[in-house]
Amino acid sequence: MNPSLPFFVLATLSVFSALMVVLSRKPVHSVLYLIFCFFTIGGHYLLLNAQFLFAVHIIVYAGAIMVLFLFTLMFINMNKELEPHKSNLLKGAATIAAGCLLLVLVAATKGAETLPAISKTSDIGTVSNLGKALYGQYLLPFELISILLLTAMVGAVMLGKKDVE
Amino acid sequence: MFSLEKLVSIIQAWLQSTLRDPWAYVVVCVMVGVAAIALFAILGLMLVYMERKVAAHMQIRLGPNRVGPMGLFQTTADTLKLVMKEGLTPDGADKFLFNLAPFMVMIAAMLILAPIAFAKNFQIWDISIGVLYVAAVSSVAVIGILMAGWSSNNKYSLLGAMRSAAQIVSYELSAGLSILAIVILSGSLKISDIINSQADGWWIIKGHIPVIIAFIVFIIAVTAETNRAPFDLAEAESELTAGFHTEYSGMKFALFFLAEYINIFIGCAIGATIFLGGWMPFHIGNWEAFNHVMDFIPSSLWFIGKTVFLIFLIMWFRWTFPRLRVDQLLNLEWKYLLPISMVNLLVVTLMAIMGWHL
Numbered sequence: 001m002n003p004s005l006p007f008f009v010l011a012t013l014s015v016f017s018a019l020m021v022v023l024s025r026k027p028v029h030s031v032l033y034l035i036f037c038f039f040t041i042g043g044h045y046l047l048l049n050a051q052f053l054f055a056v057h058i059i060v061y062a063g064a065i066m067v068l069f070l071f072t073l074m075f076i077n078m079n080k081e082l083e084p085h086k087s088n089l090l091k092g093a094a095t096i097a098a099g100c101l102l103l104v105l106v107a108a109t110k111g112a113e114t115l116p117a118i119s120k121t122s123d124i125g126t127v128s129n130l131g132k133a134l135y136g137q138y139l140l141p142f143e144l145i146s147i148l149l150l151t152a153m154v155g156a157v158m159l160g161k162k163d164v165e
Numbered sequence: 166m167f168s169l170e171k172l173v174s175i176i177q178a179w180l181q182s183t184l185r186d187p188w189a190y191v192v193v194c195v196m197v198g199v200a201a202i203a204l205f206a207i208l209g210l211m212l213v214y215m216e217r218k219v220a221a222h223m224q225i226r227l228g229p230n231r232v233g234p235m236g237l238f239q240t241t242a243d244t245l246k247l248v249m250k251e252g253l254t255p256d257g258a259d260k261f262l263f264n265l266a267p268f269m270v271m272i273a274a275m276l277i278l279a280p281i282a283f284a285k286n287f288q289i290w291d292i293s294i295g296v297l298y299v300a301a302v303s304s305v306a307v308i309g310i311l312m313a314g315w316s317s318n319n320k321y322s323l324l325g326a327m328r329s330a331a332q333i334v335s336y337e338l339s340a341g342l343s344i345l346a347i348v349i350l351s352g353s354l355k356i357s358d359i360i361n362s363q364a365d366g367w368w369i370i371k372g373h374i375p376v377i378i379a380f381i382v383f384i385i386a387v388t389a390e391t392n393r394a395p396f397d398l399a400e401a402e403s404e405l406t407a408g409f410h411t412e413y414s415g416m417k418f419a420l421f422f423l424a425e426y427i428n429i430f431i432g433c434a435i436g437a438t439i440f441l442g443g444w445m446p447f448h449i450g451n452w453e454a455f456n457h458v459m460d461f462i463p464s465s466l467w468f469i470g471k472t473v474f475l476i477f478l479i480m481w482f483r484w485t486f487p488r489l490r491v492d493q494l495l496n497l498e499w500k501y502l503l504p505i506s507m508v509n510l511l512v513v514t515l516m517a518i519m520g521w522h523l
Contacts (some may be wrong), residue, residue: 056301
């Protein structure tokens, strides 16, 4: 068996589900495809032997954030009639803007150096190694991110409060 | 002495001597799958029977007592009835998602079975992230419940699914934090390491008060996560007919029903594993004779016994506490349990650093 076969199966599935997120007509289906996409990306983590990253990815994205997405989408219950109609000018502008973003992203990744693949037996993704890297080498960025998250949380609570003067 | 470990090694040795390499592996996989499904069926039947008997005796009734000796076959008869029933799909439903949802919930429940140690060295997959894997997979069940509620095209189902999901997502936090307390004490996420760290005493005994607090929080969270009374708002009959599975009938309903009981079992099995020592027998200090008697009891019986005790505890809750309101439910989690378990986690960390535990 080709050793990169699992990768290609997973990659095909993730690209397919990512496309279906954009192409499916019902918003709830989009979110479900997005969840599926996250699972396939989690599978890629598993292939790299980063089990901790896989678990956290599933807990945070599939288990928490996407559930909130589903919540809101199920309650606003979008219909064809209620869908706001955009003019052709706006549609064209959106296409060009998205195309430009794609161009920038492709241009940015083109110049990037190719890293050698991590061997499947390496334990670089285990919890203890990840913890040592986060609290040793990358301590400052890690703590800064936690402050950023705390600020975002306080901001969300402030916005969510009804009776703010 | 009966031991599942010996049984497995005999079967494995026999398979490896008779079959060539990839096939022995395939046969082992099939056997594990069949065993898991059989376990599910037996668990479902026994837990429903146990629930009805426990409920009956708490209310000074007899419970099922007509079908078979002491009503043992009552649940089998009920299952047969459900299998015979027509599985309706409502007209306005999203057909694909409606039919997929029960399997999603069931598969999520089945996947959690993998890292649970049923006896000494008897485990399907001793993954290195053990308890995190359990948390990750159990959060997937929420998606199945939301899918069921939304695709039924019924407002009771949708409201039930929303309540159920909100409850599971929020109580998962305190369940996770109380599991983390033990992870800090034992220094590993791996289930087998956590059990081995309890060889000289279960965590609930040698972890002092902080672990007892974590255990209580965990039991409350498991009760809430499995949508059981007093947290059964998701299927409050008087308000929502039957919650997210209102529109389901026949075997698809049975799958939800089964998944619910399997989730109770899994929650209690995890609780028994991390707080009560899994398959570790009960030992008291230097009482050699007593310890030897305890060692003689098979490890599988220890595990099943602890798990059934926790399940009984959860069934007991149902007939002890009245149902909470939605706001009380969310207040309990976010204003009491979560802060308590966070502070508790800090205390446990301090305990682990200073080496205050036994």
